[in-house]
């Protein structure tokens with residue numbers, strides 16, 4: 001297998017918000033390799049967003065350091081970091097401020113100082129990546145919530161960052177929207193983007209990512225494959241997280257001697273059919 005090189009390294013990071021009397025991050029260390037598709041999970045207030053904002057230089061560690069593509073976020077201008085690590089905010093209205101979809105997506109690449117032709121190519125590419133062709137002249141606020149979310153992804157993609165951070169992408173999404181975002185995350189990852197998803201949506205995690213970092217109370221409780229972490233019931237419980245129902249069902253079935261290790265409905269279906277057909 002091809003050795004993946006490192007894109008982000010978090011070294012013993014401690015973070016305290018100005019004026020706060022507690023540490024939001026307490027000695028977090030983490031390495032993210034190019035081409036990974038991972039989730040940072042944890043209960044509300046555990047430190048996920050604080051960690052994610054330290055990954056793209058929006059926040060700088062109080063102690064310790066974060067290296068992005070070999071650059072120390074504390075001593076490198078933030079725009080150099082933001083160019084490499086794009087952040088899609090949880091709430092689209094915190095990110096959208098132009099009057100059309102086209103202008104919104106063009107904003108980032110224009111600010112990078114690219115030629116008009118290059119901006120045009122990037123906008124067309126980013127809009128088609130997320131499937132918003134035909135909506136270029138819409139006012140972003142006339143789009144439904146799911147499409148608004150796709151627009152914020154396109155705006156960040158148009159900057160062609162190496163890493164894409166999606167903060168709680170499934171909040172406010174219906175089933176179809178969640179499915180679309182899961183497929184989009186996987187597609188972008190296949191195309192070479194490193195994708196980091198911050199979420200407490202365990203079903204989305206099971207369906208989407210390969211690696212899971214569990215953050216609780218400002219610390220990393222576990223870092224492993226999706227299958228390992230979602231099956232570590234005792235550790236998840238410490239972080240007040242319930243594994244997806246399919247994972248719980250598979251665990252109960254294993255106790256009864258049924259050989260099943262599914263994370264998703266599709267996997268369970270395949271394993272069950274194999275059993276019956278075999």
Ligand SMILES: Nc1ncnc2c1ncn2[C@@H]1O[C@H](COP(=O)(O)OP(=O)(O)OP(=O)(O)O)[C@@H](O)[C@H]1O
Nearest residue numbers: 017018020024042043044045046047048049050051
């Ligand atoms: N601007 C701020 N000033 C002071 N404290 C903050 C600030 N933002 C977050 N915190 C605190 O830092 C801790 C970690 O918050 P953080 O937002 O990183 O958690 P989270 O896991 O992302 O939670 P959520 O899912 O609710 O976003 C919490 O105790 C939170 O109240």
